[in-house]
Amino acid sequence: MGTTSQQLPTATLPAGVKLPIPIRSRYDNWIGGEYAAPARGQYFMNPTPITGQPLCEVARSTHEDVDKALDAAHAAALSWNTTSAGYRANILNRIADRLEQNLEAIALIETIDNGKPIRETMAADLPLAIDHFRYFAGAIRAQEGGISELDSDTVAYHFHEPLGVVAQIIPWNFPLLMATWKLAPALAAGNCVVLKPAEQTPVSIMAFMELIADILPSGVVNVVQGFGVEAGKPLAQSPRVAKVAFTGETTTGRLIMQYASENLIPVTLELGGKSPNIFFADVMEADDDFFDKALEGFAMFALNQGEVCTCPSRALVQESIYDRFMERAVARTRAIVEGNPLDPNTMLGAQASNDQLEKILSYFDIGKKEGAKVLTGGKRRVHEGELSEGYYVQPTILEGHNKMRVFQEEIFGPVVSVTKFKDYDDALAIANDTLYGLGAGLWSRDANTCYRMGRAIKAGRVWTNCYHLYPAHAAFGGYKQSGMGRENHRMMLDHYQQTKNMLVSYSPKKLGFF
Amino acid sequence: MEITPEAATVLRRLAAEHGPLLFHQSGGCCDGSSPMCYPAREFRVGQRDVMLGEVEGVPVYIGALQYELWRHTQLLIDVVPGRGAGFSLEAPLGVRFLTRSRVFDPAEQAWLDGCPPRIGPAA
Numbered sequence: 001m002g003t004t005s006q007q008l009p010t011a012t013l014p015a016g017v018k019l020p021i022p023i024r025s026r027y028d029n030w031i032g033g034e035y036a037a038p039a040r041g042q043y044f045m046n047p048t049p050i051t052g053q054p055l056c057e058v059a060r061s062t063h064e065d066v067d068k069a070l071d072a073a074h075a076a077a078l079s080w081n082t083t084s085a086g087y088r089a090n091i092l093n094r095i096a097d098r099l100e101q102n103l104e105a106i107a108l109i110e111t112i113d114n115g116k117p118i119r120e121t122m123a124a125d126l127p128l129a130i131d132h133f134r135y136f137a138g139a140i141r142a143q144e145g146g147i148s149e150l151d152s153d154t155v156a157y158h159f160h161e162p163l164g165v166v167a168q169i170i171p172w173n174f175p176l177l178m179a180t181w182k183l184a185p186a187l188a189a190g191n192c193v194v195l196k197p198a199e200q201t202p203v204s205i206m207a208f209m210e211l212i213a214d215i216l217p218s219g220v221v222n223v224v225q226g227f228g229v230e231a232g233k234p235l236a237q238s239p240r241v242a243k244v245a246f247t248g249e250t251t252t253g254r255l256i257m258q259y260a261s262e263n264l265i266p267v268t269l270e271l272g273g274k275s276p277n278i279f280f281a282d283v284m285e286a287d288d289d290f291f292d293k294a295l296e297g298f299a300m301f302a303l304n305q306g307e308v309c310t311c312p313s314r315a316l317v318q319e320s321i322y323d324r325f326m327e328r329a330v331a332r333t334r335a336i337v338e339g340n341p342l343d344p345n346t347m348l349g350a351q352a353s354n355d356q357l358e359k360i361l362s363y364f365d366i367g368k369k370e371g372a373k374v375l376t377g378g379k380r381r382v383h384e385g386e387l388s389e390g391y392y393v394q395p396t397i398l399e400g401h402n403k404m405r406v407f408q409e410e411i412f413g414p415v416v417s418v419t420k421f422k423d424y425d426d427a428l429a430i431a432n433d434t435l436y437g438l439g440a441g442l443w444s445r446d447a448n449t450c451y452r453m454g455r456a457i458k459a460g461r462v463w464t465n466c467y468h469l470y471p472a473h474a475a476f477g478g479y480k481q482s483g484m485g486r487e488n489h490r491m492m493l494d495h496y497q498q499t500k501n502m503l504v505s506y507s508p509k510k511l512g513f514f
Numbered sequence: 515m516e517i518t519p520e521a522a523t524v525l526r527r528l529a530a531e532h533g534p535l536l537f538h539q540s541g542g543c544c545d546g547s548s549p550m551c552y553p554a555r556e557f558r559v560g561q562r563d564v565m566l567g568e569v570e571g572v573p574v575y576i577g578a579l580q581y582e583l584w585r586h587t588q589l590l591i592d593v594v595p596g597r598g599a600g601f602s603l604e605a606p607l608g609v610r611f612l613t614r615s616r617v618f619d620p621a622e623q624a625w626l627d628g629c630p631p632r633i634g635p636a637a
Binding site: 198481 | 538539540541542543544545546547548550552556557558560577579580583584587594595596597598600601602603605606608610612613614615616617
């Protein structure tokens with residue numbers, strides 16, 4: 001393997017970086033357990049958001065490469081689809097162990113490719129991915145079919161069977177973790193996969209595939225790099241996939257459903273949100289650990305530079321505490337340490353791409369034109385030295401009302417739009433006045449308020465007195481235009497399995513109709 | 515709808531390569547808020563999609579619910595160096611269409627309210 005790849009000249013890495021696992025100067029596709037050059041021999045340049053400078057070349061694949069990956073996946077499916085749950089669980093556990101042994105090395109690559117702080121890749125992305133493989137290793141072994149005794153001689157057996165070969169299109173905000181959210185349940189359920197990473201963040205998945213090449217049988221997971229229109233589209237259109245899983249935005253979500261309708265296959269879609277984070281007055285009844293935690297919950301809009309589908313990007317604060325609360329919230333936001341993502345003290349790193357940076361700046365522009373007040377931030381952050389061309393944005397608080405565009409569309413930056421509410425009913429009305437329903441946050445010392453509000457908010461995940469926790473054992477997915485289907489939790493296996501019902505009569509007697 | 519001269523140049527290049535085009539304004543995460551550019555027959559325009567206007571003869575659509583939230587703003591399609599966004603056609607060129615916006619003044623809004631946009635695909 002690696003016939004066309006070589007170690008990257010260190011000059012193109014941010015200064016002082018030593019990689020335990022090198023980033024190659026060029027990445028081909030990963031098909032049938034080895035690197036495979038793209039059919040048309042084309043590559044695109046992949047920059048690091050840290051400096052905006054070129055990092056490596058990556059295969060610019062086309063439908064020929066997708067077909068080749070599907071050939072490999074279907075060949076592998078002949079045996080992988082019928083392996084035992086125990087066998088697959090062991091493989092997933094070994095993948096988790098291997099990732100854990102190389103946690104720092106992969107975290108470093110993820111940070112260089114995506115721009116997120118090393119603090120987060122070390123403490124969140126990688127540990128969560130590792131745990132995800134272990135969770136689904138356990139879940140698949142604990143899963144059971146069903147037996148229904150219809151009468152004394154007639155039994156309905158329900159078996160879980162894999163779908164076969166599935167397509168997965170991965171976003172760029174948590175490249176390896178989002179790949180893991182899709183891979184772990186698909187593999188546990190016995191499927192083979194053709195995966196298309198985001199063109200903004202193509203590297204960590206390749207380091208991962210190399211790392212587990214001796215664990216996972218060839219062809220079970222195949223990675224086709226390239227642009228959406230050239231590689232993602234033929235994958236989503238292929239009649240040779242049994243399901244498409246996609247995380248992204250709404251128009252592409254519609255197009256993927258359109259393609260799936262031509263093949264009559266299921267899709268799962270995760271399309272983002274505009275999550276409310278609601279702070280009731282009683283959070284300020286004491287200046288204690290709980291209030292400190294609530295302030296951290298407010299500042300969570302800056303986690304991962306706000307590039308999270310569940311970013312708490314609308315803060316709703318009860319008017320009786322509004323001024324006092326916001327004084328503390330602004331101070332907490334100003335304490336966010338911005339800087340080089342490779343510095344372990346950095347809390348806010350680089351946005352993942354230049355177009356993402358430009359989009360965030362365009363939202364600052366429309367927010368100001370609509371009359372939103374900038375409480376802090378509101379500009380591009382230009383760091384000194386080699387970071388000066390990187391894609392950085394100041395953590396930003398905008399104050400306004402819920403009809404503004406900055407309250408209604410996902411900015412996907414370290415930006416929160418804040419407004420006040422009068423009472424419970426007002427909070428609920430504002431919270432649900434959105435096209436989306438992926439996440440929500442809720443902060444109160446009153447359990448009844450929490451319960452009623454949590455049930456009334458139309459969102460798939462309501463964090464209650466916490467935010468941005470992503471345990472494998474809790475279902476994640478959207479209401480309304482945030483998509484369909486769920487990820488995480490054992491129930492995710494259902495999205496990657498067929499139900500086989502065998503309806504068996506043990507009676508020798510005929511029915512008597514004919 | 516408006517388009518910058520730079521974006522118009524990219525759009526003409528794409529039209530020469532792919533034939534008739536359309537834009538659909540996206541929402542949601544990742545590359546949400548971006549205008550997606552497709553071959554005109556690639557994307558099925560829905561019965562409730564709103565046609566915002568045309569740029570360089572290319573129709574621009576938005577979903578009905580999103581239209582209600584965006585209708586007080588004028589959209590300008592620009593282009594920036596960038597990478598990818600779903601299946602939009604310009605990504606391989608190393609550029610990305612970007613929606614910029616401004617708020618209509620009351621007189622413009624009143625005029626617009628008197629001329630409702632076309633709903634659904636072209637006849």
